[in-house]
Amino acid sequence: MSTGTYQLLPLPQELNMASYILDRNINVGRGERIAIYCQGETYTFNDLFTLTNKAGNTLRELGVGREDRVLVILQDSPEWLAN
Numbered sequence: 001m002s003t004g005t006y007q008l009l010p011l012p013q014e015l016n017m018a019s020y021i022l023d024r025n026i027n028v029g030r031g032e033r034i035a036i037y038c039q040g041e042t043y044t045f046n047d048l049f050t051l052t053n054k055a056g057n058t059l060r061e062l063g064v065g066r067e068d069r070v071l072v073i074l075q076d077s078p079e080w081l082a083n
Helices: 017-027 045-061 078-082
Strands: 034-038 041-044
Touching: 017 045, 034 045, 041 045, 045 078
Parallel strands: none
Antiparallel strands: 034 041
């Protein structure tokens, strides 16, 4: 299917946005590049990767497993992105 000059691709059955955004950029050498600006601070892709792993490990330690649902309420922040 296509619309104008863009071709719409089907979404995969499973998509891990953390891998798509973080791993992909780190794997091509952009780990130290700025990923976001927040309240006058800068965060690289590596910084976000570290925050994401901390959040995931904390959830695992709390007993959260695959396909479990978790509600996370945070203000807009790098920590929100990591969750």
